[in-house]
Amino acid sequence: MHTTLTPASSGAAASSALFPSNRTRPINVAVVGCGYWGPNLIRNFSTTPGAKLMAICDLQPERLAKFKAQYPTVETTSDYAALLANPELDAVAIATPVSTHFPLARAALAAGKHVMVEKPMTATVAEGLELVALAEVNQRVLMVDHTFAYTNAVRKIRDMVASNQLGELLYYDSVRINLGLFQSDVNVLWDLAVHDLAIMDFALGQTPVSVSATGHAHLKGQHEDIAYLTCFFESNLIAHLHLNWLSPVKIRRTIIGGDRQMLVYDDLEPSERLKVYDRGASIEELGAESLRRQKIDYRMGDMHAPYITPGEALQCNTAHFIDCIEQGRTPLTDGQAGLRVVRILEAATESMKRRGEPVSVF
């Protein structure tokens, strides 16, 4: 799935042309949108090796002024078209509201720029399909910023799944709740579930076949602020996401149950982010009879909390984007990954409107 671009199929030649080995200048990047998330991109691209933060683009002059003061050598502009017209610009990183991802990314790809776009990649599957096609045709890197895929904790989870340490996957169960409506243009699924769907896409190696979602919009005229999403798979796996913008407490806890081991991933726990629980036998071996009516209050085996190296995901993410441009590689979280997540979000939103009626994903 995450293959390297080969010369025949996707033009390493073109890449080579763009970035000849004797290239001496860094990749010039513009960050588009500097509201909530953009400042992180600005900060990270300004220190990513091989990258040069060339420009910052936003429609609000006061935001631009603030960053101009901090980064006096960086160009600030509200004219996106002019920015794209600059042949010195190699790539854009888009951190604007979801509804604008598509037109901004399409324009950038059309102008021959590499594109990194915030999650969710687009507001619809149709838009996503078009971006993926355009990137393919134009031989440009299209990367979606599925940030969690670049954290050490999620990479560790992916390794545990891939090496079959957990055994057959039984469930993925995530609670992602906090106080604060961070998005005005999308519902809580597109704002919060997108993180779990990106983690699942990256780490589980399976894709849902259908979904059932429920939710509620408590504020008149606003999007759903609470949502629950079940994903069905062809295998024995079931996934459930639990999203809430109106929670008095902040929780970021994912439980992944396997046939051999189970893990709890708590992203707010500073010292024991991952806990892996042994059971000593598979569920099948234990059998229903031995599990039945046992007063197993807490656990049956040892627990192990592997050390997770600290490090900011985004730094790794921006470095990966630059590396993919330089080496002509397909990103770990490419347009296809972005599209798979958008497919689920679109189906889930449809199901939520019908109070949980199952909707096929593909």
Next chain:
Amino acid sequence: MHTTLTPASSGAAASSALFPSNRTRPINVAVVGCGYWGPNLIRNFSTTPGAKLMAICDLQPERLAKFKAQYPTVETTSDYAALLANPELDAVAIATPVSTHFPLARAALAAGKHVMVEKPMTATVAEGLELVALAEVNQRVLMVDHTFAYTNAVRKIRDMVASNQLGELLYYDSVRINLGLFQSDVNVLWDLAVHDLAIMDFALGQTPVSVSATGHAHLKGQHEDIAYLTCFFESNLIAHLHLNWLSPVKIRRTIIGGDRQMLVYDDLEPSERLKVYDRGASIEELGAESLRRQKIDYRMGDMHAPYITPGEALQCNTAHFIDCIEQGRTPLTDGQAGLRVVRILEAATESMKRRGEPVSVF
């Protein structure tokens, strides 16, 4: 809803006849079924004022022998029919597998005994309707042991809702997961969701109109071991229950969001079982704009953890049953309450079979 029986409608006269004020002996109770939960009933009825633990009934002789040693003066028997034929017996408390609740309770009511039955009250709505009708006709107390309704924490929650301290209810959100299959005859909804449905029935003052449920049975030939249940109401309230028999960690946490305050009820937290969060303004007053894009990481106002008096729920529960018999009162958790919960469980099971398709409750 929780009215006292009046003379005209439900026979205080009959009650009076049964328990004349000059009655000098205690209420004679038999506990039926002494597997997982029965021992708690035995222990509590043996010390409930006004009650006398007269008999223990179970089909397994070794269980009976064990209790005979501990309670030498209590009759132990495997003959339920003979037990019911004893005119000295006033009441039975039934703690057997769910599928047997109905025949055992029906026989007891038919024999003129008062009945306390474990949750869920019956395995079907039809059975529940019949029990309720029979208790009404025979003027006997029919109480379902919705244990949590008798805890000080849940009573406090009920008071907070009733006094409008939380404001308009926005959501009820519960995670009830642990390791261990405690039931062979029912799925995880009937085993675990029943607790939340009983709490909701007791404390929220609202009844769901439809449900959507999803789940999965990971062990071949067994019931669903994971389930997710959304309840829709006519109001702005949405409820969601999260049940899992295969979790590596034990969690019992309920969040109730109101327009004014929100509370977190953690039944495993020894010292701060209830936490109540202020926001200083209603959600409507705050408005989407002020909540939007605020980096509200944790909370906006004070938190208050009211002192919850310790005390075992079941003691209070058995005392309430005896009191209802003596005073001819309707239990707080009567047959109607038991029936309301069974209606939801039946609809949820139906929805779960259809992968989340919404099913009407009433």
Next chain:
Amino acid sequence: MHTTLTPASSGAAASSALFPSNRTRPINVAVVGCGYWGPNLIRNFSTTPGAKLMAICDLQPERLAKFKAQYPTVETTSDYAALLANPELDAVAIATPVSTHFPLARAALAAGKHVMVEKPMTATVAEGLELVALAEVNQRVLMVDHTFAYTNAVRKIRDMVASNQLGELLYYDSVRINLGLFQSDVNVLWDLAVHDLAIMDFALGQTPVSVSATGHAHLKGQHEDIAYLTCFFESNLIAHLHLNWLSPVKIRRTIIGGDRQMLVYDDLEPSERLKVYDRGASIEELGAESLRRQKIDYRMGDMHAPYITPGEALQCNTAHFIDCIEQGRTPLTDGQAGLRVVRILEAATESMKRRGEPVSVF
């Protein structure tokens, strides 16, 4: 230190005479004192194999009446002398105020009874020496109920120390605080520090050479309710105990730092009572330079929480007492262990009076 009694030195012959192999009756035990802790002894001796709870002795008739109702076949008495005069009685378990341990235990040993006495064993070192000598002379078992030594968690710690898994011991650091004055006749050291001193005596294999203690009595005319105790050893080990009867929160957390691994033992943590932390290198290998100014926020290696089998310590404790009587064995927590703990408590109380001035222990 914890050797089995040999025939020559300590009279297995005498033991054999007392308990001939053809003995068919259980060991008859009397529990003396049934206030705070006694009921636990009563409950456990009533189900300990090989033991028979023969009598309960207390000065308060209402307490005796309560237990008579629960254990109708057990003798209840206020006449300790008469109890000891009964040749059928083999052993007494003493759970009275500390100041009475000595006279009660001395009388029992003098009467040829085996003795289990609550911690601390005696109120002074002089008393402890006399009890130990008397037990030796009379060839009777003298066991101090250092309860924690019989828990699975502390046994696991002892194994880890003994097998050098932790490496050279660097520190033992315990916080044992809660709300409530449980003792009127002793200060908080004798009430709470005794637990840690018993754990240290059992698990660390080292004995302090001197102590420094500080504390304060906040209530006029009462004993110290807060105390801090440092124990100095001949080795590189330092121990510190932190005791408080006036804490708003309950904490029972011990950290044991070793040169190779460190562990946190939290007795209130239901699922992860022991956590063992790796460092990947010894402190000496790491060296001051590598540790210096590192921003090591949380940890450097994996954490492992071994599964601790549930089980009540006291059941194991009473069984061990019976076993020692039957087999003529020296208890794991014998009179010498009790005496070592009392030596430290006496020295600590002396140091506390002098505001921390160091006091030699032996």
Next chain:
Amino acid sequence: MHTTLTPASSGAAASSALFPSNRTRPINVAVVGCGYWGPNLIRNFSTTPGAKLMAICDLQPERLAKFKAQYPTVETTSDYAALLANPELDAVAIATPVSTHFPLARAALAAGKHVMVEKPMTATVAEGLELVALAEVNQRVLMVDHTFAYTNAVRKIRDMVASNQLGELLYYDSVRINLGLFQSDVNVLWDLAVHDLAIMDFALGQTPVSVSATGHAHLKGQHEDIAYLTCFFESNLIAHLHLNWLSPVKIRRTIIGGDRQMLVYDDLEPSERLKVYDRGASIEELGAESLRRQKIDYRMGDMHAPYITPGEALQCNTAHFIDCIEQGRTPLTDGQAGLRVVRILEAATESMKRRGEPVSVF
């Protein structure tokens, strides 16, 4: 204690001369030392209103080069004498090893500069006395960076103590442990206890009369890495600090017990940094009898967690320094406060050498 400088006694005239009301330029500040803590000062002074970060001084050229890249307009220098000779420079902030605080601060004061110095202010009481005298004579602001005094949590604690909300203070009990030797030139008392002593000096309104300290240096030739410090007061208050550089877990928890309320301040708890516990009655009213042998497991009254406004202490700290310079005010944490803390540290180090022998502070 924290009075404003008055014209007569301390030269508002001089201040006025230095900073005439028509002054139009900001206060020029140099940060001296940019190792562990200095970068925080640099970052904060660069955005403190009324301040201009004029220069950064360090002996290591590579450090200076790094900051020059980040702050191209700021002067970087290794020549402290030349820096002080610049009449444009108004103030220095010193974040160098403790042993150098005194010579650097003395030179700056002698050169007529205002001085902010990291905690602990000096390495000896004698040095502290000299700095205080010099600042007084030269009419310059001498502020010690007791950072915690500028946090919202500690300010809230100070308010609660000052308003007698806690009642009579009974104890201050702090555990401040983590992994990592942050200092090579001082022991763990001077590195970690200094924070608690600064908090106590700021919030409690009482000063210890004597101390008893114990500790141990586990690494050959290094300073003590573990220390325990008891402070005795003339009142009913006792304080105890618990410091450890070799802990596998990081803890920052302070319990302050008052006669009326008690609070737990956990600096690592993101959402409930302060918890205040009611008891409903004073300790004196409750009396020993009612507290005795009560099985008070956790608590007796409500708990309240006041909302603590987020905000970085240091920003407030640097702003306060600038404000004191501009307005001729005495800092909340002035040289006298720094000196009081150094007095305790000096006495504690002396006591620690004598294994806990009490040492008088003043």
